[in-house]
Amino acid sequence: MEAFYTIQGEGYYQGKAAYFIRLGGCDVGCHWCDVKESWNMEAHPKVNIQDIVAQAKTYPGRMAVITGGEPLMHNLDALCNLLHEHGFQTNIETSGAYPLSGSWDWICFSPKKFKAPHSGIYAQAHELKVIIYNKSDFAWAETFAASMNPDCKLFLQPEWSRSSEMLPIIIEYVKANPRWEVSLQIHKYMNIP
Numbered sequence: 001m002e003a004f005y006t007i008q009g010e011g012y013y014q015g016k017a018a019y020f021i022r023l024g025g026c027d028v029g030c031h032w033c034d035v036k037e038s039w040n041m042e043a044h045p046k047v048n049i050q051d052i053v054a055q056a057k058t059y060p061g062r063m064a065v066i067t068g069g070e071p072l073m074h075n076l077d078a079l080c081n082l083l084h085e086h087g088f089q090t091n092i093e094t095s096g097a098y099p100l101s102g103s104w105d106w107i108c109f110s111p112k113k114f115k116a117p118h119s120g121i122y123a124q125a126h127e128l129k130v131i132i133y134n135k136s137d138f139a140w141a142e143t144f145a146a147s148m149n150p151d152c153k154l155f156l157q158p159e160w161s162r163s164s165e166m167l168p169i170i171i172e173y174v175k176a177n178p179r180w181e182v183s184l185q186i187h188k189y190m191n192i193p
């Protein structure tokens, strides 16, 4: 759908330069989704992976973030192999709603109530990033935390439109439950993609 060089705004690698590759197609249906224009896979032309990687190489950063849409609706083996061949670290942003493909240096798993995650993701994820829309989402977040690898990083990220209400509650929650960390969408504060 699009690709752009920017600063990772969320989660563990927040603040680091990265080349984002956003793939079209998602049927999870989050009503608050940031990128609803990604949902219709047919609306976005297919792009050659050689061309994607060639574009990525024009920038100095060597961290690639594959996102969408739901990137795991596509088989990502060939794209990851090519990125690795060209010296990129491969990171993914996923809801986990589809089986894992590709070879990943970093998996950010952001589960959604609207479509259950696939079981394979729990053992593989390096980062759990739960979006907090209302107060009941903290208990929901804990049910996922209990299923993750012990060394999986845990992040709570306010849903953007609910930030002013939820952020103070997230702050108190993290102070009381320090296994969790706050993740903000800092690219939105910086007005960058």
Ligand SMILES: C[S@@+](CC[C@H](N)C(=O)[O-])C[C@H]1O[C@@H](n2cnc3c(N)ncnc32)[C@H](O)[C@@H]1O
Binding pocket: 026, 032, 033, 034, 035, 067, 068, 069, 070, 071, 093, 094, 095, 096, 109, 110, 129, 131, 157, 158, 159, 160, 161, 185
């Ligand atoms: C647009 S999604 C694409 C990747 C994948 N479909 C997913 O949901 O993880 C990228 C990240 O943005 C988060 N996100 C999307 N809309 C958001 C919003 N309105 N507020 C906060 N985070 C949001 C998602 O939870 C996910 O972690």
Ligand SMILES: Nc1nc2[nH]cc(C(=O)O)c2c(=O)[nH]1
Binding pocket: 006, 007, 008, 009, 010, 020, 067, 068, 093, 187, 192, 193
């Ligand atoms: N700067 C920036 N950081 C991001 N981290 C995750 C994003 C995404 O949409 O997957 C995203 C994004 O869209 N922009």
Ligand code: SF4
Binding pocket: 026, 027, 028, 029, 030, 033, 034, 035, 036, 038, 068, 069, 070, 095, 112
């Ligand atoms: S799973 Fe990700 S891309 Fe799909 S609707 Fe939800 S936030 Fe948007």
Ligand SMILES: [Mg+2]
Binding pocket: 034, 035
């Ligand atoms: Mg985004």
